[in-house]
Amino acid sequence: MMTAFIGELGFKLPDNKLLIIIWRELLDALRDRRTIIAAFILPIVTIPIFMNLPLFFMSPTRNPARTGIVNLDPQAVFLVKALNETPTLTVSNVDPELNHTALVQENVYDLIVVIPENFTDKITGGESVNLTIIYDPSSMVSETGRTSVTVIVNEISKSITYQRLSKLNISKETIEPIKISSVTVRKVGFGEVMASMMLPIFVAVFSVAGAASFVFDSTAGEKERRTLEVLISSPVPSRTLIAGKYLSATLITLITGILTVASLILSMRIQVSLFQTGEASVTSLEFSPGLVLGLLASIVIGGLTGNALTMALGVFAKSFREAQQYFGALNTIIMVPAIIVAYLPPRMLDFTLYLPIASLVAILRKIIVKTATIPNIVVAYGVSIVYLTIFISIAVRLFRSERVLFRV
């Protein structure tokens, strides 16, 4: 119904060839299932699923580790109570006669804690005692459970140590000769660090790939369906034709980019709440004006560059399928470095500001963690505009080439 409305709108268009071309391209796109899925639905659906579903199942508070206690010392109540009160563990007693290793191997328990005989007596007597944790290192839940138990036991152990020292009139400092205090050079929290790795990649991926299906359909697809010939014989200059296709693609990319960013931020907030423990304090991503501008600039320039590249491919290809094959190769050459950049140590980011698409990933990372300088921003976006201009020139040149358009 919405597209029918847009169709009717065509009658009201002014006598502007560019607008007419854009109207048709967008109307066609909105009725193309491939474009709707790739550009609008995928960013909204896939990002939350891929980011949160695995973590949902791995979250220690949502999926506490099934912890068996083999308590050979009935006096070790304090330890059992501490374990019981841990939200990341679900504790139950295990018969000492059973094969505990087998129970963990067969996934009856995620881990088993064996409290030895005379556990309490040894502690009270100032001795050391061995607590055994049987766990499966191949299981994230088991590993997380082991960590939880270790943290609890270490806290109890520390508390016991301080009590023993106090009885001997020895201060804590005796066993802690060196204390560490950390000083942060900038206010960057967990949210920003996570965002600096994920947000730029998604912006880059969806900027390049978001409108690819549309671009290929609008170029190679038109060649395949032979609608391009009639279009070329109309009184519309080729530069207007290609500008119309390009601007339509850019509009779609902008929408994809904004949906991607919104979806990612929502997913991150969900993720952060899933990972929160009682003690960790998490800073969510703050949207400073600089970050918003940086995001918009990256989405726009990334989209313009990606669309120029895909347009050149689409014009060159004989068919939609052929264009998709070229796109696979393009992805490897352009996107793999961009993804690697997201994980590079900060000291190696500066040279990546000169690479296509990867420069946008690098600058966005720097903006998010507040390390971007004006020269960095000028280089990254300036270089991106140069690449964009080159790719557009290639696309236009190819569009004007009979040999390419009609692949004769």
Add this chain to the structure above:
Amino acid sequence: MDAIIVKDLTKRFNGFTAVDHINFTVKKGIIYGFLGPNGAGKTTTLRMLSTVLRPTEGTAEVLGYDIVRQKRRVRKVIGLVPEETGVYDRLTPVENLLFYGKLWGMEEEELKERIKELLERLSLWEKRDELAGKLSKGMKRKLAFARAIIHNPPVLFLDEPTLGVDVMSAREIREMIKEIVREDRTVVLSSHNLWEVQNLCSELSIINEGKIIYSGSIENLERISKSKELEEIFVRLIRGEVA
């Protein structure tokens, strides 16, 4: 003034000569046939005349406008139905016609009226809001014809206009072609349907292996080949059995 003048028109692709120094003239207000076997150079010639391809050598004029130096003027005065219909499957017939009408600068009211007139005339009015991709092959071809004449061009290039179209619809299209020329407009018709060519065209050119092997009136062709069957004449010409 002649509608179309072709002088030494040539097109080469990577060393292969698809159209080789062809010459012919199309008078205004007639239906001109353009025949040849597959791969003879018909489509390439029509593409050059409709400014889709640039000639390698030679020139042509459409209504006095040079197809290379005055491309945009040529495009304003022509309509084209290529062999593949070239309709947009995800647009309705109304939207297809609206798009091209707008590209040719038609005003809203005039365009609405013209769209209605053409769709009714070609029995497509009831399908006006269906996506063109769902139409039959014949309906798409009628839609392509409507698209080509939406702006009332003085010159029309038709490549197989009735291919795949049912008898009634083919008749409708032929009637419309005849009406077009009655309004002193010119049609260049390329078709493998020799009955259609013989009944619609007064003059024609026959092209084979990139060269024109006959250009002139059908009447003259019948006289020199001593036959009234265009199919037989055509076959004999291609085989070189007619001088």
